[in-house]
Every structure is written in structure tokens, then in C-alpha cells.
Amino acid sequence: MDCRNYYSVRMHASALGRHISGAERIVTPDKLDSVARELLSRALAKDRSPDHIVVTIDDLSGLIHRSLTALDVTTLNSSADPAAARADAARLLQATGVGADAVEKAFSLLSRGASPSGGNMRGAMIMDARTGERLEPDQERGVRASRFDWTGEAGEKMRTLLNEQGLVHERTYEALALASKIADSPGFISELCWSDDPEYTAGYVSSRLTGYVRFPCLKKEGDARGGRAVFIDRKKFDAAQFLSFMEEEAVLIERTGQCRPDTDVDHFLQRIGSDVRTGS
Numbered sequence: 001m002d003c004r005n006y007y008s009v010r011m012h013a014s015a016l017g018r019h020i021s022g023a024e025r026i027v028t029p030d031k032l033d034s035v036a037r038e039l040l041s042r043a044l045a046k047d048r049s050p051d052h053i054v055v056t057i058d059d060l061s062g063l064i065h066r067s068l069t070a071l072d073v074t075t076l077n078s079s080a081d082p083a084a085a086r087a088d089a090a091r092l093l094q095a096t097g098v099g100a101d102a103v104e105k106a107f108s109l110l111s112r113g114a115s116p117s118g119g120n121m122r123g124a125m126i127m128d129a130r131t132g133e134r135l136e137p138d139q140e141r142g143v144r145a146s147r148f149d150w151t152g153e154a155g156e157k158m159r160t161l162l163n164e165q166g167l168v169h170e171r172t173y174e175a176l177a178l179a180s181k182i183a184d185s186p187g188f189i190s191e192l193c194w195s196d197d198p199e200y201t202a203g204y205v206s207s208r209l210t211g212y213v214r215f216p217c218l219k220k221e222g223d224a225r226g227g228r229a230v231f232i233d234r235k236k237f238d239a240a241q242f243l244s245f246m247e248e249e250a251v252l253i254e255r256t257g258q259c260r261p262d263t264d265v266d267h268f269l270q271r272i273g274s275d276v277r278t279g280s
Contacts, residue, residue, distance in 0.1 A: 005028055005029070006026050006027065006028060006060045006250065006252075007026070007027055007028075007029065007032055007057055007058065007059055007060060008024065008025075008026055008056075008057070008058045008060055008146070008147045008250065009024060009025045009026075009027060009032065009035050009036055009039060009055065009056070009057050010022075010023075010024040010039075010055070010056045010057075010058075010146065011023050011024065011039035011040065011042065011043055011053070011054070011055050011056075012053070012054050012056075012122075013043035013050035013052065013053045013054075014050055014051070014052045015048055015049065015050050015051050015052070016051065018119060018120070019120065019122040020048050020050055021042065021043050021050065022122075023039050023042055023174070024039075024146060024147070024148070024149070025039070025149050026060070026147065026148070026149035026250060026252060027149075032057060036055050036057065039055060040053065040055055058147075060147070060250045063147075063248060063249065063250050065249065065250040065251065065252075066184075066249070066250075066251055067151075067251070067252050067253070067254040067255075068180055068181065068184055068251055068252070068253050068254070068255070069180075069253070069254070069255040069256070069257060070154070070158060070176055070177070070180045070212075070253050070255065070256050070257040071176065071179055071180050071183055071206055071208075071211045071212040071257050072211030072212065072257040072258045072259070072260060073161075073162070073165070073167070073172075073176060073211060073212045073214065073257065073258070073259045073260065074210075074211060074212070074213050074214070074259075074260045074261075074262070074263060074268065075165065075167070075213075075214045075215075075216065075262045076088060076213060076214070076215055076262070076263065076264060076265055076268060077262050077263065077264050078215050078216070078217070078264070078265060079217070080216075080217050081217075082201070082217055082218055082219050082220055085215050085216075085217050085218050086107055086218060088215070088265040089192065089203070089205050089215055089218065090103045090104075090107070091265060091269065092190075092205045092210055092213055092265070092268075092269070093106075093190055093192060093205055093231070095209070095210070095269055095272065095274035096189055096190040096205075096207040096209050096210060096231075097129060097189050097190070097233075098129045098189060098190055098231045099129060099130045099131065099132070101131065101132050102127055102128065102129055102130065102131060102132035102231060103132075103192075104132075105127070105132035106125070106127060106132065106192055106229035106231075107192075109125065109229070110125075110192070110194070110225065110226065110227050110228075110229060111219075111225055112225065113225055114139075114142070114227050114229075115139065115140045115141075115142075116139055116140060117140065120196045120224075120225060120226060120227050121139075121140070121141065121142035121227050122141055122142060122144060123136070123141055123142025123143045123144035123145075124136070124142050124143050124144070124145070124182075124191075124227070124228040124229065124230045125139075125142055125227070125228070125229045125230065126142075126143055126230050126232060126242070127229050127230065127231050127232070128231075128232065128234045129189045129190070129231035129232060129233060129234070130234065131234075133234075135232070135234075135237065135239070137239065137243075142227075143230070143242075143243060143246050143247070144246070144247065145178055145181050145182050145185075145246045145247070146246070146247050146248075147247075147248065147249065147250045147251065148177055148178065148180075148181040148250075148251040148252075148253070149177065149251075149252060149253070150177055150252070150253045151252050151253065151254050153254075154253055154254050154255060154256055155173075155253075157256050158173065158176070158253075158256045159173060161256060161258075161259040162176075162259060164259065165259045165262075167214070167259075169200075169202075171195065171200060171202070172202075172214065175193070175204065175212075176212050177253055179191060179193070179204065179206040179212050180212075180253055180257075181246075181251045181253075182206070182230060182246070183206055183207065183208055184245075184251070185230070185232075185242060185245050185246055186236065186237070186238060186241050186242055186245060187232040187233045187234075187235075187236035187237040187238070187242060188207075188208075188230065188231075188232055188233075189207065189231045189232060189233055190205060190206065190207035190209075190210070190231050191204075191205065191206045191207070191228060191229065191230050191231070192204075192205055192228065192229045192231075193206075193226075193227070193228035193229075194215075194218040194219055194226045194227075195226045196224055196225060196226030196227060197224075197226070198221070198222050198223060198224045199221065199222075201216065201217045201218065201219050201220070201221055201223075202214060202215060202216050202217070202218065203215050203218035203219070203226075209272055210268075210272060211257060211258075211260075212257075213268070
């Protein structure tokens with residue numbers, strides 16, 4: 001990937017100081033105008049009108065960069081009851097090596113608003129996978145992964161693969177790209193995420209072991225709480241290196257993973273060789 005010919009285009013929209021929309025692309029110079037307009041239109045299309053919109057364009061020349069393969073995708077046929085679906089997600093997180101206390105703390109914080117003020121965070125919580133201790137330097141803002149996108153060819157192929165599985169929502173396509181970058185971060189073990197959009201109930205667990213595992217219902221419709229927790233191996237965690245990768249390093253996803261058939265949590269855990277049981 002030669003970043004001399006690419007620009008990062010990022011949009012952030014807020015209302016009364018609260019984040020309500022964000023998106024980003026990595027594009028060649030000839031697409032700057034159309035993509036900037038596209039992201040601005042997206043910000044204005046939200047049900048809740050923003051009072052502040054920022055579109056930032058950065059030349060990626062000279063930045064460290066890499067290309068990635070997207071995580072494999074699986075949808076779990078979990079319960080429509082969010083509590084039961086969360087129990088399944090907790091089993092997956094423990095199968096990746098996250099401690100039970102850390103899992104419980106992450107669900108609790110995301111459910112009530114992870115920032116110290118009680119609201120949603122713009123970025124992710126960074127948590128010690130063993131203890132659940134929070135390690136992000138700014139617990140109000142969190143750490144936001146940035147500067148990532150699909151190549152044109154990989155993006156088109158990934159959309160086709162997702163559509164064949166009935167995953168036509170743009171959120172899945174974008175969340176998969178984001179999760180694939182985060183999964184390549186130093187010290188990463190796994191991630192838990194669900195949307196803060198009141199009308200979008202889906203969420204996911206991702207890791208190198210499991211791939212991107214989608215849950216259709218991790219919260220009740222109408223619930224505006226959401227966010228992400230990134231679990232890391234404290235022994236391999238270097239804060240400066242981690243932040244530099246997440247926020248500054250440019251990543252293009254050049255290769256798709258697989259879209260696997262829907263399954264249930266027990267069969268999925270058997271497939272990845274885990275012995276995590278209900279209630280463990």
C-alpha cells in the first residue's frame with residue numbers, strides 16, 4: 001500500500017456535545033470531493049439533527065501503513081432476549097481468554113454508559129483482559145480506531161459475500177472493517193461491541209480466534225446505550241504503540257475473509273475447540 005496517493009476523510013457529527021454519527025474513508029485524490037459530500041450528507045440524514053459537523057481530510061504520505069485480511073464472519077442464532085444473547089457473547093469472550101470479571105464489568109459499563117459522566121463514549125474502552133481494569137488515558141473519550149477502509153476490489157467482494165448471507169445493512173460492512181483493524185492492534189485479545197443507535201440492536205464479539213461473530217439482538221430496541229470494549233493482554237500492552245496504531249496508522253483491507261453459515265453458540269464453540277460452558 002503506497003500512502004503517497006491516498007487521503008483519509010473522516011466525519012464526526014454531534015448534538016449538544018454528544019456524538020451521534022461518524023464515518024471515514026481512505027480515498028485517492030480524484031474521489032476527495034465526492035466522498036466528503038457523501039459523508040456530509042450522511043451526517044445530515046440522522047434522525048437527530050447535529051449541531052456540529054466536522055469533516056477532516058489528511059494526506060497519508062509518510063505514515064506507517066499496512067494491508068490486512070478481513071476477519072471471517074459468522075452470525076449466531078442467539079436468543080431474541082438480549083440477556084440470553086449476552087450470556088452467549090460472554091461465553092465467546094471467555095473462550096478467547098477474557099476473564100469472567102472483565103466480561104461482567106464490560107457488559108455493566110456499556111449497559112449504563114461507560115464514560116465517567118454516564119454517557120456513551122465516542123471511542124472504545126481499553127480493558128485488561130484478566131482484571132477488567134480500564135487502561136485508556138481519557139475515560140470520557142476513549143480510544144477511537146481511525147484511518148481504515150476497504151480497497152475497491154475487496155470492498156465489492158465483501159459486500160457480495162455479506163449480501164449472500166442476508167447482511168445488507170451498511171453497518172455490518174463498516175463494523176467488519178473497523179473490527180478487522182482493531183484485531184491487528186498490539187496486545188489485542190478480543191472485542192465486544194453493540195451500537196448506540198436506539199433502532200439497531202445488533203452487536204458482535206471479534207477476535208483472531210473467533211473472527212467477527214454477529215449477534216442480532218444484544219440490546220432492546222429503543223435503548224440508546226452502546227459502545228465497545230477492547231480487551232488486551234496487559235503483558236504485551238504498550239500504550240504509546242497501541243494509540244499510535246489505533247489512531248494514526250493507515251490500514252487498507254485488501255483481502256476478504258469467509259462468510260460462514262449461521263450457527264448456534266454450542267456448535268460454534270465446538271468448532272473453535274473451546275470447552276467454555278454455560279454459567280462458567
